[in-house]
Amino acid sequence: MTEDSANGITARRMELLVSYVLRAGVLLGTALIVAGVVQMARTGQTGYASVLPHGLGALLAFVPPGSPGHFPTAPGEILRAAVVGKPYAIIELGILVLIATPALRVAVSVGFFIAERDRFYVVITLLVLAVLAASFLLGTG
Amino acid sequence: MSGFVAGLSLEPLSFFLMVLAAGILAGALGSLLGIGGGLIIIPTLTLFAGVDLRYAMGASLVSVIATSSGAAATYVRDRMVNLRLAMFLELATTTGAVVGALLAGLLPVALLSLILGLVLAHASWSTLRSRGDETPPSRTGSPLAARLRLQGSYFDPALGRQVEYQVTRIPQGLAVMWGAGLMSGLLGIGSGLFKVIAMDRLMRAPLKASTTTSNFMIGVTAAASAGTYFARGDINPFIAAPVALGVLAGTVIGTRLLRRMRSRFIHRVLLVVLVIVAAQMIRSGIAGLLGGGPP
Numbered sequence: 146m147t148e149d150s151a152n153g154i155t156a157r158r159m160e161l162l163v164s165y166v167l168r169a170g171v172l173l174g175t176a177l178i179v180a181g182v183v184q185m186a187r188t189g190q191t192g193y194a195s196v197l198p199h200g201l202g203a204l205l206a207f208v209p210p211g212s213p214g215h216f217p218t219a220p221g222e223i224l225r226a227a228v229v230g231k232p233y234a235i236i237e238l239g240i241l242v243l244i245a246t247p248a249l250r251v252a253v254s255v256g257f258f259i260a261e262r263d264r265f266y267v268v269i270t271l272l273v274l275a276v277l278a279a280s281f282l283l284g285t286g
Numbered sequence: 287m288s289g290f291v292a293g294l295s296l297e298p299l300s301f302f303l304m305v306l307a308a309g310i311l312a313g314a315l316g317s318l319l320g321i322g323g324g325l326i327i328i329p330t331l332t333l334f335a336g337v338d339l340r341y342a343m344g345a346s347l348v349s350v351i352a353t354s355s356g357a358a359a360t361y362v363r364d365r366m367v368n369l370r371l372a373m374f375l376e377l378a379t380t381t382g383a384v385v386g387a388l389l390a391g392l393l394p395v396a397l398l399s400l401i402l403g404l405v406l407a408h409a410s411w412s413t414l415r416s417r418g419d420e421t422p423p424s425r426t427g428s429p430l431a432a433r434l435r436l437q438g439s440y441f442d443p444a445l446g447r448q449v450e451y452q453v454t455r456i457p458q459g460l461a462v463m464w465g466a467g468l469m470s471g472l473l474g475i476g477s478g479l480f481k482v483i484a485m486d487r488l489m490r491a492p493l494k495a496s497t498t499t500s501n502f503m504i505g506v507t508a509a510a511s512a513g514t515y516f517a518r519g520d521i522n523p524f525i526a527a528p529v530a531l532g533v534l535a536g537t538v539i540g541t542r543l544l545r546r547m548r549s550r551f552i553h554r555v556l557l558v559v560l561v562i563v564a565a566q567m568i569r570s571g572i573a574g575l576l577g578g579g580p581p
Contacts, residue, residue, distance in 0.1 A: 160369070164359045164360075164362040164363040167355045167358055167505075168356075170355055171352060171355045171359070174352070175352075175530070178527050178531060181523065182528075186299075191523075191524065205336060205522075205524075207340050207341060211519075216519075218516060218517055233524075237521075237523050239530075240521060240523070243352050244348070244512045247351060247506040247508070248509055250355070250358075250506070251376075251506060254369065266373060266374075269373050269374055272377055273380055276377070276380040276510065277380060277510055279384065280511065280514065283513075283514060
């Protein structure tokens with residue numbers, strides 16, 4: 146453990162930043178999901194094929210993506226649909242924010258280990274970030 | 287296999303509220319145990335709410351990310367999390383999760399449920415035999431752990447003092463962590479139980495450091511497979527929304543309880559949950575292999 150007090154204060158700040166990033170990501174993601182749910186309840190629509198209030202079976206059965214009326218899975222399409230107020234797209238945008246939050250946390254952790262002057266862990270953290278980036282690319286590919 | 291609720295043709299609103307309530311329970315238990323609650327929410331959704339297994343696993347992944355991030359924000363602020371240990375072990379969990387997410391479509395889930403159930407049964411047995419000590423049993427770490435600076439300390443409010451600890455058996459810990467990541471990608475769970483077992487049982491970190499560090503790691507592990515699930519269309523907004531919201535509310539409750547409780551009580555809760563989940567996984571695994579369960 147480094148006992149250098151200036152380093153310690155910077156590391157503590159980075160630690161708090163990691164905490165804030167996690168909290169902010171959860172709050173933003175949750176707010177978007179709640180907004181989508183409110184919009185769905187208000188309009189009685191999902192924005193896609195399954196229509197409230199009589200379609201629970203249609204809402205729960207698995208439908209492969211690309212089928213007519215399927216909810217979008219591409220981030221760009223979700224963003225465009227969310228902006229025009231489609232309830233499912235707003236919820237999905239919130240889900241994407243939640244998924245991105247841990248990745249952002251890892252990115253901020255690089256700063257923590259730089260503040261600690263711990264090169265070995267800077268490298269470890271960058272490697273974890275690379276694995277996360279690879280997994281997102283594999284998901285879309 | 288259609289569930290009881292779908293059979294009763296419940297209104298979407300009732301379904302939404304019921305899943306929300308199940309999420310609150312899973313979230314509270316999850317943050318108490320250092321698991322994401324995915325192991326609790328998946329059987330609940332498939333068996334009692336008639337949700338397709340793929341949607342249940344996708345919703346579970348979102349909920350474990352939310353749980354981890356929500357609780358971890360508090361644990362990091364309170365310096366309960368061992369950031370070096372977490373980051374080092376995440377190398378193993380994320381690579382495991384990517385492999386798991388890619389393999390998810392290739393292996394029968396029923397077989398994996400069965401294996402997972404058996405591993406959990408073993409975990410309950412070893413938890414039953416442990417004593418739930420408040421302080422780490424060993425104060426000496428392995429030379430490798432010392433070189434990697436994996437030692438840590440945290441303030442335990444229940445004991446009223448700072449607890450210093452060392453860790454040991456790094457290669458074994460990494461191996462179990464890789465397996466935990468694999469399970470996470472394959473089954474859409476946070477696999478926090480395996481992470482706690484790896485740190486608590488194998489690496490000899492204190493239980494509170496293990497549960498909080500596990501909770502911190504779960505989000506990154508789950509994020510490594512959630513991208514694939516999302517692109518596949520396995521994350522259904524109507525199911526993921528109440529699960530994520532419920533689990534988050536439950537997490538807030540669980541996080542507040544954890545700091546006031548002694549480790550012995552956490553161990554007892556862990557044991558009960560392990561037994562129930564193990565029986566559940568084995569039963570659904572066998573049913574699935576015999577052709578009666580979900581694909």
